[in-house]
Amino acid sequence: MSIEQLEDIAQALVAEGKGIIAIDESTNTIKRRFEAVGIENTEEHRRAYREMLLTTPRLGEHISGAILFDETLRQSTKDGVPFAQVMREAGILPGIKVDKGTQSLAGFPGELVTEGLDGLRERLKEYARLGATFAKWRAVITIGSETPSGTCIDANTHALARYAALCQEQGLVPIVEPEILMDGDHDIEVCYEVTEATLRSLFGALYQQDVLIEGTILKASMVLPGKDCDEVASVEEVAVATLSCLKASVPANLPGIVFLSGGQDDAAATAHLNAMNQLGHAPWPLSFSYGRAMQQAALKLWAQDLKGNYAAAQQIVYARARDNGLATLGQWTG
Ligand code: 13P
Numbered sequence: 001m002s003i004e005q006l007e008d009i010a011q012a013l014v015a016e017g018k019g020i021i022a023i024d025e026s027t028n029t030i031k032r033r034f035e036a037v038g039i040e041n042t043e044e045h046r047r048a049y050r051e052m053l054l055t056t057p058r059l060g061e062h063i064s065g066a067i068l069f070d071e072t073l074r075q076s077t078k079d080g081v082p083f084a085q086v087m088r089e090a091g092i093l094p095g096i097k098v099d100k101g102t103q104s105l106a107g108f109p110g111e112l113v114t115e116g117l118d119g120l121r122e123r124l125k126e127y128a129r130l131g132a133t134f135a136k137w138r139a140v141i142t143i144g145s146e147t148p149s150g151t152c153i154d155a156n157t158h159a160l161a162r163y164a165a166l167c168q169e170q171g172l173v174p175i176v177e178p179e180i181l182m183d184g185d186h187d188i189e190v191c192y193e194v195t196e197a198t199l200r201s202l203f204g205a206l207y208q209q210d211v212l213i214e215g216t217i218l219k220a221s222m223v224l225p226g227k228d229c230d231e232v233a234s235v236e237e238v239a240v241a242t243l244s245c246l247k248a249s250v251p252a253n254l255p256g257i258v259f260l261s262g263g264q265d266d267a268a269a270t271a272h273l274n275a276m277n278q279l280g281h282a283p284w285p286l287s288f289s290y291g292r293a294m295q296q297a298a299l300k301l302w303a304q305d306l307k308g309n310y311a312a313a314q315q316i317v318y319a320r321a322r323d324n325g326l327a328t329l330g331q332w333t334g
Contacts, residue, residue, distance in 0.1 A: 001171025006215030007255065009133050009173045012093060013217055014256030017325045018064040019288035021317075022260070023053055023295065024097035024136065026069060033295075037303035045306075047075045052302055053295065054083055056314040060091035062325030067095040067136050067175070067289070073127065084131030095175070096132040098123060098163070102140050111152040114139045117162055124170040134173040136219065136289075137163040141180045141198055143226065148194060153201045161205035168212055175258070175289070177219035178202055182263050184226035188233045192223045192245050199249035218250060218257045219289050222272055227263065235268075239275035243282060252283035259286070261293030266320065267334075269293035270327045277330035287328045294320050 013020060025033060031041040039045055050072050066087060073096055076082045084094045100116035114137065124135065139156035141148045156178060164174035178198045180191060199220070206213065223241040225233050233241070246257060261269040269290055276286050288294075297320065302313035326332040 003212060003215065005171070006168060006173055006212060009093065010215050010217055010255040013064050013134060013173065014258065014285040014287050015064050016285070017329055018062055019290070019321075019324055019328055020065045020067060020095070020258055021053070021059075021063050021294045021321065022067045022136075022289050022291035023050055023072065024067040024069045024095075025291065026097075026101060027071070033299060034303075037300055039303045043071070046071065048078070048306065049299070049302060050075070050083065051077050052310055052313055053298070053317055054086055054090075054092075056317040056321075058318060059321060062321035063092055065093035065095050065134060067097055068132075069097055073130050073132060082131075088131070093133045094131050095134040095136060096127045097138070098127070098135045098167075099137040105152055105155060108147075108149055108152055110144055111142060111147055111149060112140045113152065113155050114159055117159060117166075120163065120166050121170065124166060124172060128170055128172060132172060134175060134217070135163075135167050136175040136177060138177040138179055138219075141178060141194060143180065143184045143186045143190060143194055148198075153198050154205075157198065157202040157205040160202060161209040161211060164206060164211045164216055165209040168215055173215055173217060174211070175217045175219045176202060176206070177260065178221075179260055179262065180221045182221075182224060182227045185228040185230070186226040187229050187231055188223060188225045188237065188241055191225065192241055195221065195223055195245050196249050199246070203249065203251060213251055213253050214255060216254065218254055219260055220246065220257055221260055221262050222264075224264075235271045235275045238272050239279055242272070243276050243279055246282070250284070254284050256285040256287060258289035261288075261290040264293060266293050266297060270323050270332055271334070273324065274327035274330055274332040277328060280330070285328070288324045290324065294324070
């Protein structure tokens with residue numbers, strides 16, 4: 001894989017009017033999502049649910065790529081067509097989550113570090129053979145009265161950079177995701193400071209590991225007040241704070257930034273993205289890589305009747321893709 005090919009994939013992921021659907025919930029995470037709607041967490045239910053999502057008619061109009069969990073990349077439709085093939089035929093790039101989740105950071109109570117570097121080169125080789133063109137690794141930064149520590153930020157960004165270098169070595173575009181959690185009562189200024197410190201550390205680490213920035217995508221969290229903060233921030237305030245924070249810490253040669261939804265409701269996630277794109281003057285395309293804000297309404301409907309609501313659930317998936325696609329252009333009208 002050449003440098004140009006990595007750049008082409010990265011650019012395709014943030015092509016005009018398109019974004020990513022994240023359906024890479026681990027078996028434990030999807031268990032929580034299924035439990036909330038009364039669905040048993042069996043392999044067949046996970047397969048059927050993801051088939052519903054990935055075979056949504058015309059999904060490729062607004063979706064450039066989908067991030068899968070290991071199990072899903074190995075699964076097929078009920079008619080036996082591998083999901084990776086279904087996606088390619090729909091013009092959707094297959095991606096794969098490759099981190100192994102978080103563990104407590106030793107010596108730093110309340111802080112987490114993401115694991116998964118051991119054996120990663122071999123796993124990436126296999127994922128590339130199975131059809132993956134890009135990968136994702138999520139680090140988690142928790143805001144508390146004493147956190148995050150510099151040690152936690154640097155341990156996580158070092159791992160993100162090691163992962164990114166390995167991906168590019170194997171011809172996969174790395175999505176680097178340092179998620180600043182919305183949990184807590186911190187205000188928007190604190191979120192801004194933590195996000196800026198984390199992104200500066202991340203790009204420092206990426207340079208140190210000689211990662212090709214032009215072949216990398218950043219998956220960022222928006223700059224928001226914590227869920228339990230008394231002060232609310234307007235859509236405009238979130239858009240201005242997020243854009244200004246990114247401009248202060250992200251190099252202009254990055255091909256694009258995609259946002260996670262992080263627990264925002266559907267309308268808020270779309271409105272914030274739309275407002276940022278209306279502000280304009282960002283050096284990168286600003287798009288989405290939503291999990292919950294793409295899926296939660298469709299999951300509820302699909303779960304009511306695994307067969308009868310199939311088409312209606314797919315219409316919702318399509319509508320969420322279209323709305324978020326419009327928001328990448330600043331053209332969403334609510
Ligand atoms: P949410 O949009 O639900 O935050 O999920 C995105 C994701 O992939 C987190 O890693």
